[in-house]
Amino acid sequence: GAVVSQHPSWVICKSGTSVKIECRSLDFQATTMFWYRQFPKQSLMLMATSNEGSKATYEQGVEKDKFLINHASLTLSTLTVTSAHPEDSSFYICSAYGTSGTKSSYEQYFGPGTRLTVT
Amino acid sequence: DAKTTQPPSMDCAEGRAANLPCNHSTISGNEYVYWYRQIHSQGPQYIIHGLKNNETNEMASLIITEDRKSSTLILPHATLRDTAVYYCIVRVATGAGGTSYGKLTFGQGTILTVHP
Numbered sequence: 001g002a003v004v005s006q007h008p009s010w011v012i013c014k015s016g017t018s019v020k021i022e023c024r025s026l027d028f029q030a031t032t033m034f035w036y037r038q039f040p041k042q043s044l045m046l047m048a049t050s051n052e053g054s055k056a057t058y059e060q061g062v063e064k065d066k067f068l069i070n071h072a073s074l075t076l077s078t079l080t081v082t083s084a085h086p087e088d089s090s091f092y093i094c095s096a097y098g099t100s101g102t103k104s105s106y107e108q109y110f111g112p113g114t115r116l117t118v119t
Numbered sequence: 120d121a122k123t124t125q126p127p128s129m130d131c132a133e134g135r136a137a138n139l140p141c142n143h144s145t146i147s148g149n150e151y152v153y154w155y156r157q158i159h160s161q162g163p164q165y166i167i168h169g170l171k172n173n174e175t176n177e178m179a180s181l182i183i184t185e186d187r188k189s190s191t192l193i194l195p196h197a198t199l200r201d202t203a204v205y206y207c208i209v210r211v212a213t214g215a216g217g218t219s220y221g222k223l224t225f226g227q228g229t230i231l232t233v234h235p
Binding site: 004006034036043044045046049091093095107108109110111112113115 | 155157160161162163164165168206222223224225226227228
């Protein structure tokens, strides 16, 4: 199956700083990518959907000015958590589907996740 | 997208088949049944999906009832590495090219524990 990578796998930052998380599709082109957040012992919650070359669509309750998403190419999307606070500490997971050759993929592939801890 | 109901937890002995049920009684005609699993501290992993016919791949089998209101994921020979949270998700998915995909909405899933 298709491979999605994330960088970094874990990050610790101080309150008030910003942190950027990268999501890459390694062997396929991802026209659409998704960002999820998962708090301990909870399920994944969709934060936003990003389409290459256009603005991201955020889920209700997710602050677009705090969670900046850039999907500048068919293989890279970034999530920047601005002015991070301890309550932003979470497991952030990206996901992607798109074209692989001439066939669209029905399956949505997930990255390994990024553990963010804000102190 | 239709909601799904799964038991919160299940146990299975190593080497035996694990049968994970899922109810999706409000499923629509254009909604597929997807299964993902999440091993602790990792991203979800795609397992299998189907519309109305039973499906099988190298990981699992998916049995969908004739009325499509429920399904069962079968891991034929569970191993310790199959211990994970298993998510059953119903999602709209139409054909290739100009496709409209529904969102993958995760519920609480079933915690499957495979023991020796």
